[in-house]
Amino acid sequence: MPDDMTRLPEAAPLTQSLPEQIAARLSERIVGSTYPPGQRIMEQAVAAEFAVSRGPVREALRLLEKDGLVTILPRRGAQVTNLSIAEVREIFDIRAMLNGLRDRLIAEDPDRLRVLPLLEAEVATLARLSRAPGAGEDYVEAVSRLNRILASATSSRRLRAMLGSLGLQTLRYSQLGLSTPQRRKQSVQHWQRLVKAIRDGDGAAAERVAQQRVQDSRDAAIAQLQRLRLEAATPKTKTGGAA
Amino acid sequence: MPDDMTRLPEAAPLTQSLPEQIAARLSERIVGSTYPPGQRIMEQAVAAEFAVSRGPVREALRLLEKDGLVTILPRRGAQVTNLSIAEVREIFDIRAMLNGLRDRLIAEDPDRLRVLPLLEAEVATLARLSRAPGAGEDYVEAVSRLNRILASATSSRRLRAMLGSLGLQTLRYSQLGLSTPQRRKQSVQHWQRLVKAIRDGDGAAAERVAQQRVQDSRDAAIAQLQRLRLEAATPKTKTGGAA
DNA sequence: CATTGTAAGATTGTCAACAATCTTCTTGAC
């Protein structure tokens, strides 16, 4: 008699559950800003749209809350998470540390040569795009691919999940940090140094570069955000308190 | 007219919701090993015990899954999360990075003097306990208090939540790392250096010390774990392959 | 005796209705 009587085989669910499907659809709308920050999400409306009962919708909202995309207030319902500038900064700080860990582990992984060619090819694309004027969209897309490659090379399921969640929460703001050609030039340098560190198996260097990259991204995004909120908060000459 | 029409006031829930209460009770049993790793948790049984319907129980299980205490397999139900040694290591690695961030932010916080006396008093207690033989329980308790103080000094709600969750998941193993007087001696030194770094406002030093402390704790815990699992896997002379 | 197919039981997934709470609109007083 084997002693695994209480052990359930950890099988990947072949078919996505109903709450997961609903959560995925809602997630698209949130990160795509169809549902803007602060937007309230009501269970009955979602249930009616997807032709299901409120039960699965409630579970879907809990899943989204786990990823930080919605905030659930007891007896008040769910709304799309609205981040303060301080919170955006905090998330970038956490991302910097965990990205550093991720890239260090990859650089120290003997099996890293499997993804190195992919990384090098993508960084070459990045360098090309950074020289081309006005390719901001493509550049952001290429960075996204790079992060996906690195995520796939991360052996830790937990670390991957945490970084994925934090990345979703700040997706809207990450792009703000790459909006100038100057910033993209700096970004390319970081990526080149990172790939070199991974190639050399230099974990400490990979960690340092990764942290610096996210911190730079953080500062640029925050600066942009403050500019945006300032002009948004000045619709009339009303709030001009300081003479 | 203020523009906060879609904004819900972020009120702290005065009374814990029913799912939260259930989750709290179950959480105690999990971290207290009343429910051992791998133990299956069935909705109907829990519902019957707390005299509620299965709905709130399902939500409670989702809450526990968010904290990593249970694992939910679709159509299979929930079970107490069973961590492999590799996963324990991964969690400690993540904790090291985030503890580093937390303590750096505290050291750089101008408002840190508010908690400094508390920290110094607790570290003094720690030093006393480390010289007393056979005070392992008390030592672990004091370290727990220190971590609570540092958590309360963390301004970032997210960082606090993440560290709390990771701490719960590895609570069972953290104590393993402080089981010898020798380890406790080393631990005290780390805490003393950390408090000094916070007092001096030296963020970089605080981060370095915090990371080292968790990494040492990680190595000690892993070594203990491997020893435990080895002897657990040798109930008879059955698997004794090497003569 | 091992293996596979089947059936019964157990467990999770979903639903619709009811209860409790919150929000908003109206009404009245000052």
Added chain:
DNA sequence: GTCAAGAAGATTGTTGACAATCTTACAATG
């Protein structure tokens, strides 16, 4: 005209029942 109190509507929280799926035990077959 402004503010407070109350009622009506809307929304979330909870429940019990039903459906779908999984596990386990048993029997038939090689």
